[in-house]
Amino acid sequence: MKALLIRDLRLAVRAGGGFGLALAFFLILCTLVPFGVGPEGGQLSRIAPGILWVGALLACLLSLDRIFALDHEDGSLDLLATAPLPLEGAVAIKALAHWLTTGLPLVIFAPVLGLMLHLPGPAFPWLVVSLILGTPALSMLGAFGAAMTVGLRRGGLLLSLLVLPLYIPTLIFGAEAVRRGAIAADPAPPLVFLAAITLAVLALVPFAAAAALRVNLR
Amino acid sequence: MSIWEYANPVKFMRISGAILPWVAAGAAVCCIGGVVWGFLTPLDYRQGATVKIIFLHVPSALMAINGWLMMLVASLIWLIRRHHVSALVAKAAAPVGAVMTLIALVTGAIWGQPMWGTWWEWDPRLTSFLILFLFYLGYIALWASVEDADSAADLTSVLCLVGSVFALLSRYAVNFWNQGLHQGASLSVAPGERMSSVYKYPLYVSMLGFFLLFLALVLVRTRTEIRLRRLSALLARENRA
Numbered sequence: 001m002k003a004l005l006i007r008d009l010r011l012a013v014r015a016g017g018g019f020g021l022a023l024a025f026f027l028i029l030c031t032l033v034p035f036g037v038g039p040e041g042g043q044l045s046r047i048a049p050g051i052l053w054v055g056a057l058l059a060c061l062l063s064l065d066r067i068f069a070l071d072h073e074d075g076s077l078d079l080l081a082t083a084p085l086p087l088e089g090a091v092a093i094k095a096l097a098h099w100l101t102t103g104l105p106l107v108i109f110a111p112v113l114g115l116m117l118h119l120p121g122p123a124f125p126w127l128v129v130s131l132i133l134g135t136p137a138l139s140m141l142g143a144f145g146a147a148m149t150v151g152l153r154r155g156g157l158l159l160s161l162l163v164l165p166l167y168i169p170t171l172i173f174g175a176e177a178v179r180r181g182a183i184a185a186d187p188a189p190p191l192v193f194l195a196a197i198t199l200a201v202l203a204l205v206p207f208a209a210a211a212a213l214r215v216n217l218r
Numbered sequence: 219m220s221i222w223e224y225a226n227p228v229k230f231m232r233i234s235g236a237i238l239p240w241v242a243a244g245a246a247v248c249c250i251g252g253v254v255w256g257f258l259t260p261l262d263y264r265q266g267a268t269v270k271i272i273f274l275h276v277p278s279a280l281m282a283i284n285g286w287l288m289m290l291v292a293s294l295i296w297l298i299r300r301h302h303v304s305a306l307v308a309k310a311a312a313p314v315g316a317v318m319t320l321i322a323l324v325t326g327a328i329w330g331q332p333m334w335g336t337w338w339e340w341d342p343r344l345t346s347f348l349i350l351f352l353f354y355l356g357y358i359a360l361w362a363s364v365e366d367a368d369s370a371a372d373l374t375s376v377l378c379l380v381g382s383v384f385a386l387l388s389r390y391a392v393n394f395w396n397q398g399l400h401q402g403a404s405l406s407v408a409p410g411e412r413m414s415s416v417y418k419y420p421l422y423v424s425m426l427g428f429f430l431l432f433l434a435l436v437l438v439r440t441r442t443e444i445r446l447r448r449l450s451a452l453l454a455r456e457n458r459a
Contacts, residue, residue: 144380152363152364153363154363158359158360161355161356161359162360162377165349165353165356165381165384168388168391169387169391172388208376208380212372212376215376
């Protein structure tokens with residue numbers, strides 16, 4: 001398991017692409033929004049929680065197809081399927097690798113973009129906490145979507161259609177927590193729901209994703 | 219003699235062929251009857267004539283949700299017992315359910331414009347219906363893009379299971395996110411009902427009509443799918459010979 005994790009991390013860092021690309025996309029999205037809605041600070045700081053969460057979600061989506069596509073092309077996915085490690089475990093490790101290379105950088109980078117979007121001061125810790133709690137669910141659900149579409153030709157577009165509706169609950173609770181932090185309300189209830197969703201997703205979705213992978217490798 | 223005998227495509231074709239004309243005729247009678255009867259009801263003292271859209275709105279919303287529920291059951295049967303007819307029924311129901319969702323959304327918008335003064339409001343019920351529509355779209359798109367029929371059935375069944383959980387989760391998550399404008403349930407078995415029987419009985423007729431319509435469309439589409447399977451099997455056999 002550890003070997004697989006290290007291999008995936010090494011591939012992600014050395015092959016380039018996914019790692020920096022998601023961050024650059026996040027930056028561009030947060031740069032475009034003020035062009036669209038105008039530069040007034042008050043308006044920006046009101047919509048900043050939502051923009052940051054939607055941006056993180058889309059940046060996460062961008063690199064999802066890489067979770068399984070490259071391994072499927074060169075056949076290492078078939079080796080993984082026949083390895084003694086259960087496929088569910090392999091899926092979870094791959095999602096973890098995706099989170100470490102995409103989700104975690106987004107979490108670290110988000111406060112900087114929050115500064116650019118005039119996110120109110122008290123919201124910053126809640127932005128980081130909600131992203132830390134929420135992004136693992138995004139990676140795991142993304143791995144499920146990637147497993148569904150791994151063998152398909154027009155997989156990319158279908159992937160977003162399948163995965164984005166699944167992201168809705170995470171987005172609602174994540175953005176709500178930051179918004180409550182911004183107006184100095186109690187952000188605990190949405191954070192608790194967010195954590196519950198993430199834990200349930202981490203516990204159950206690997207089985208669905210592995211089932212989908214087995215079908216696609218048949 | 220068990221219910222699983224009807225999973226045999228030949229038997230399914232024979233029985234569905236026999237009941238299809240009756241179901242279709244019943245659907246036509248009840249849909250037209252319910253809507254016309256509904257049209258003849260007196261005007262509501264507050265809502266005026268707009269109240270009559272309920273005879274399209276409520277039945278289609280009902281079938282949109284129950285259509286997804288039926289797909290969920292059919293997907294489970296496919297995953298557990300691998301009856302092909304079950305997978306084909308789920309496939310056949312998806313576009314019908316998606317159209318029902320769309321009808322509910324559109325009639326709701328037409329009703330909402332004069333009543334709430336807006337075509338669309340980010341209300342929990344409206345939003346969760348939109349989310350349900352997105353799930354239908356994803357499900358249909360996945361069926362369309364996987365070539366191997368058995369793989370497609372497996373993948374869409376898994377998607378239906380995961381999607382059901384998340385559709386339900388979204389339904390309650392949106393409550394958290396915005397307070398509603400939509401009224402509560404229109405019908406209820408609890409005493410002290412809110413709806414006058416003048417409207418209730420035509421509504422029941424048109425709900426029955428929409429149910430029969432859904433059934434008839436699903437049967438027709440399933441029969442088409444089975445014939446398509448037979449055709450491709452024949453063609454494959456011919457190519458091999």
